[in-house]
Amino acid sequence: MPARAPMLVTRRNVKELLAHVGARRLDVDVAQERGLITAAKVSGLWVFASSGADLDSSRQLVAAKCEELVSEWFIAGMSWIPNTAASRLLGAKVTGAVAKLFLRELVRKGRFGALGLLTAEFQPYLALFAWDAAAEVEERVGFMISQLARAGKVASSDLPPPSFTPTNDAWRSHLLHHGEFLGLGVRQGTSLLTWKELA
């Protein structure tokens, strides 16, 4: 019989996990008592796993995938990472909701640098970058500030690319959002304008 792939879910998908471990008819508490599944709190919520070893190995796989994505994307919107990381995992079934909790755990532990951004409802969220890209991120934030002081406006296409080629261009938009978070100005289309330029 082939080895069963590790599976991790939140409470919402626990029936899928019970089916995965051949305990479709059991209650989640009974399955836990019989050692068929295990549960642990991650970032304040329960994660259910096919075993304790599966939880540990999947946590490491998700961490590695998140780090890979953040490095590839240069500045990565945090909300985009979990589902992509979960879908790219090989050898483990982890829902996006679980990957999100693992990612929060990594951010709490300072595994990434973070920039603040604002939603349309003025709520903060994060864009992440790898610590070894911190100097390049800082340079681009500095460029944005000096360009605004010089020209009153910075377009996303004005931002100098990093020393490597990110796999997408979303980092440019994240930087402009960060400028708005800092109160440097207001976004219009693909540009950030100083308040004076708005007039």
Added chain:
Amino acid sequence: MSTYLVASDSFVVTNSGPVVTRDLVSHDDKIMIVRRDGRLAFSALSDLEQGDADHLGHRIFTNMGDIFLPEGSDILMKGSPLSGAEIEDMAQRDSRVKVEIVNVHHVRTNGQRGDKTRAYQQCLAELRGRAVALPREVAETNGIGEDVEEILEIAGAVFERFEDERWVAYDIDPSPRPLGRHLSAHHATALMLLTAWASDTGSLVSRTRTEETMLRRNLIAGLVAQGSPFETTWVPGYHPVECRLRLLEEEERRAYRSVTAAFAVRHPVYRLVTADPGALVVNLMIVPASG
């Protein structure tokens, strides 16, 4: 005598009101301590000296604001004093960590309200040239935008108003920080408005970015001076980039408040010596003598 290491962006409570560490005057000021019997008292400030300009420590984010805890200092927690590194470790493991605090209603000083114009000018100087940007919906609620303009006018600031569908912003010419060391109710009034971000069930919510420690410190010290209870929340909790401060109708008389996060950072410090032994009240938290 007791010696303490205190961050330059912290405030202590003198018998005439909250004062920023850097503005204290040794041999003149009496500052609030917790005596060994647990009672609050004022003790003469025997010595004050500028310390390391780049001291390693931890910034700790709590429901009563934040504090930089220098390496070599502990802070009173529920249970026992802990170092910044120990608090960071517990916060990272998502453990419930609680810090002991002095409630606002326990801070009784002979503080004056001071000069309104000068207080408003100090608040604007602390903005360090950044624009005041309010979500448009907030600016248009209960005359908040007009109140902000009144503050700018009383301070004699040169400013321009801008707006679009999302924002109302005031671009202010930076001005030097006027003299004056006591933080008063005027600072609280001005800074609640200048950092207004939401208007929740009739009461204002202030928003400062985590790195705006001076601005937030002035706001909180001003609230302490006017005896206004408040609470802060840090968002997102797993890596705060913003502080939301909300005024409370009544203070919850609790001795402990939650710690949301703690990060290792560097910051300038001062060395303070008080005539009497005890623990120092810093940003309403309790710092035992170091060394």
